[in-house]
Amino acid sequence: xxxxxxxxxxxxxxxxxYGRLVRTAASTGSSERPYGGYFDEVADDLExxxxxxxxxxxxxxxxxxxxxxxxxxxxxxxxSKILRDKLLFEMCLGVNGVHYPSDANRELHAVxxxxxxxxxRRIRLEVSVPDSDPHIPSLVEVWAGNNWNERETFDxxxxxxxxxxxxxxxxxxxxxxxxxxxxxxxxxGIPVEYKGATVxxxxxxxxxx
Amino acid sequence: MxxxxxxxxxxxxxxxGTVFSVTGGDWDSLVTEIGATKEERVVVNMGPQHPSTxxxxxxxxxxxxxxxxxxxxxxGYLHTGIEKNAEYRSWTQGVTFVTRxxxxxxxxxxxxxxxxxxxxxxxxxxxxxxxxxxxVMMMEFNRISSxxxxxxxxxxxxxxxxxxxFCFREREKVLDVFELIAGLxxxxxxxxPGGVAQDLPAxxxxxxxxxxxxxxxxxxxxxxxxxxxxxxxxxxxxIGFLDLAGCTTLGITGPVLRSTGMPWDLRKLQPYCGYxxxxxDVVTANTSDxxxxxxxxxxxxxxxxxxIEQCIDKLEKLEGAPVMxxxxxxxxxSQLALGGDGMGxxxxxxxxxxxxxxxxxxxHFKLVTxxxxxxAGQVYSAVESPRGEMGVHLISDGGTKPYRVHFREPSFNNxxxxxxxxxxxxxxxxxxxxxxxxxxxxxxDR
Numbered sequence: 001x002x003x004x005x006x007x008x009x010x011x012x013x014x015x016x017x018y019g020r021l022v023r024t025a026a027s028t029g030s031s032e033r034p035y036g037g038y039f040d041e042v043a044d045d046l047e048x049x050x051x052x053x054x055x056x057x058x059x060x061x062x063x064x065x066x067x068x069x070x071x072x073x074x075x076x077x078x079x080s081k082i083l084r085d086k087l088l089f090e091m092c093l094g095v096n097g098v099h100y101p102s103d104a105n106r107e108l109h110a111v112x113x114x115x116x117x118x119x120x121r122r123i124r125l126e127v128s129v130p131d132s133d134p135h136i137p138s139l140v141e142v143w144a145g146n147n148w149n150e151r152e153t154f155d156x157x158x159x160x161x162x163x164x165x166x167x168x169x170x171x172x173x174x175x176x177x178x179x180x181x182x183x184x185x186x187x188x189g190i191p192v193e194y195k196g197a198t199v200x201x202x203x204x205x206x207x208x209x
Numbered sequence: 210m211x212x213x214x215x216x217x218x219x220x221x222x223x224x225x226g227t228v229f230s231v232t233g234g235d236w237d238s239l240v241t242e243i244g245a246t247k248e249e250r251v252v253v254n255m256g257p258q259h260p261s262t263x264x265x266x267x268x269x270x271x272x273x274x275x276x277x278x279x280x281x282x283x284x285g286y287l288h289t290g291i292e293k294n295a296e297y298r299s300w301t302q303g304v305t306f307v308t309r310x311x312x313x314x315x316x317x318x319x320x321x322x323x324x325x326x327x328x329x330x331x332x333x334x335x336x337x338x339x340x341x342x343x344x345v346m347m348m349e350f351n352r353i354s355s356x357x358x359x360x361x362x363x364x365x366x367x368x369x370x371x372x373x374x375f376c377f378r379e380r381e382k383v384l385d386v387f388e389l390i391a392g393l394x395x396x397x398x399x400x401x402p403g404g405v406a407q408d409l410p411a412x413x414x415x416x417x418x419x420x421x422x423x424x425x426x427x428x429x430x431x432x433x434x435x436x437x438x439x440x441x442x443x444x445x446x447x448i449g450f451l452d453l454a455g456c457t458t459l460g461i462t463g464p465v466l467r468s469t470g471m472p473w474d475l476r477k478l479q480p481y482c483g484y485x486x487x488x489x490d491v492v493t494a495n496t497s498d499x500x501x502x503x504x505x506x507x508x509x510x511x512x513x514x515x516x517i518e519q520c521i522d523k524l525e526k527l528e529g530a531p532v533m534x535x536x537x538x539x540x541x542x543s544q545l546a547l548g549g550d551g552m553g554x555x556x557x558x559x560x561x562x563x564x565x566x567x568x569x570x571x572x573h574f575k576l577v578t579x580x581x582x583x584x585a586g587q588v589y590s591a592v593e594s595p596r597g598e599m600g601v602h603l604i605s606d607g608g609t610k611p612y613r614v615h616f617r618e619p620s621f622n623n624x625x626x627x628x629x630x631x632x633x634x635x636x637x638x639x640x641x642x643x644x645x646x647x648x649x650x651x652x653x654d655r
């Protein structure tokens with residue numbers, strides 16, 4: 001993103017002082033027990049069904065009434081199978097990539113929202129991998145519906161899902177270069193002239209952070 | 210030396226075999242030419258420009274005679290980068306983008322997104338009741354207009370023309386409702402984080418009651434045309450079969466899942482916007498086929514009308530109540546007004562900020578250009594859209610813009626079932642199966 005914004009403003013371009021009230025990212029530590037609601041039960045059940053729980057689950061985060069299990073990528077398939085078969089999370093609602101360039105050695109995250117129709121529960125799995133080694137085992141053998149979602153995440157972030165039956169681009173053309181949803185991929189756009197004034201493309205406009 | 214191939218020639222030889230191109234011309238000569246080949250196996254490219262594939266969907270079919278042995282979908286022709294674009298706009302502006310994804314169900318996109326933003330802000334319980342009731346009412350009207358397109362085009366694709374005319378007649382009435390309330394017929398960006406953009410115009414409720422009455426009367430025309438119709442039954446019964454196990458492993462939701470007999474409806478099971486306060490039934494079928502899905506959509510229309518009537522009753526009691534959260538750091542200060550060309554700032558507000566109050570002007574300017582800050586974190590929120598679970602995964606880094614917006618689009622996931630539904634069936638039955646999934650390519654490709 002360019003430093004120089006619309007009307008020649010640099011940095012935040014904010015002159016009111018208002019914009020300095022940026023809150024930094026929430027702490028990334030684990031949540032403490034009790035997690036509340038059915039989350040304790042899910043964690044207990046998983047611990048019972050999966051003896052390697054402590055090794056496989058890096059962190060358990062409860063935030064805004066949602067449970068996130070941060071899973072080591074080597075254990076992802078095992079944990080998923082247990083969650084599906086023993087804890088009855090029958091449905092995986094896809095996978096979403098997130099790119100955190102400042103999170104060293106954990107730049108790329110894959111987030112899997114899971115749904116248990118039997119218990120009417122939702123949890124979320126999160127896997128993080130370094131940009132230099134963007135490999136995550138595929139979950140297509142566990143939930144076949146993840147096929148297209150993993151292709152989309154590969155297409156948009158360049159995360160390679162090992163064991164996927166046909167990991168090709170899905171939304172972008174086959175010969176496209178780069179992975180558009182990554183933070184280092186520019187939005188692009190051209191300046192637009194409107195009534196004599198030139199409006200810069202959105203990623204070059206004055207930005208408030 | 211390069212080999213020159215004439216793109217308009219009827220056929221050319223490739224390493225994969227003979228490729229026939231259909232670019233207009235005499236159909237009979239093409240059929241004769243294909244008939245001359247020894248092979249029974251033909252690979253046919255259906256779409257992306259095909260009247261029966263529900264938009265720019267490309268199906269690659271491998272055929273043995275008329276039987277489909279393999280089917281693959283090609284998507285991405287309508288990819289517009291909405292998720293990427295939203296990262297460069299304020300949280301409120303995001304509504305304008307997401308409403309354009311699944312263009313037949315804009316209010317569901319908006320509501321799913323706004324519920325997510327509200328959850329991130331921690332103001333879910335502060336959204337005024339009147340705003341939630343209006344959201345529910347608009348969503349149910351939207352469900353009707355969306356199902357009308359699904360049923361109308363589905364019937365049209367299977368060769369029944371009259372239902373389409375009736376369906377679009379009814380849809381028109383619903384779009385008139387949207388125009389009355391939001392000023393726009395589609396992509397209205399009406400639901401905003403914290404509430405809705407503006408209150409109902411004066412005298413809207415009697416008009417809505419009238420519309421509900423008309424819709425209930427006119428839905429009968431379609432019932433008479435299709436339910437129990439022999440030709441329709443033959444084209445839809447037992448077609449596009451997908452059972453419960455198939456649905457769960459493929460992540461299928463919505464009418465396709467309910468056609469297996471599973472009463473899975475987020476409005477009942479994980480209520481949002483106060484759906485727990487309404488009386489309605491979850492419609493299911495137990496045939497797991499195209500006919501079952503068709504019946505579900507037909508019967509959901511009546512359930513939507515029931516909910517709308519309860520909304521109108523509630524709105525009469527909540528006359529004059531706020532439709533936006535009270536927090537002035539989130540709610541836009543301007544009361545929007547419906548002008549001749551859609552929604553705009555009310556003249557009273559402009560008079561105030563330009564003429565009397567400098568502080569109001571600054572506040573307005575900061576909130577509109579910069580937007581509000583959303584505490585860092587991630588949430589997932591889902592609503593039951595006409596096509597299934599419309600989920601949104603929102604991540605904030607504490608700034609005025611989303612860090613990442615991802616939509617779990619029901620059309621995208623449901624479309625994966627095409628191969629499971631169609632392989633082994635006749636080529637003509639693909640049309641019915643795809644129509645029963647009701648994918649909207651704007652939503653699939655985003």
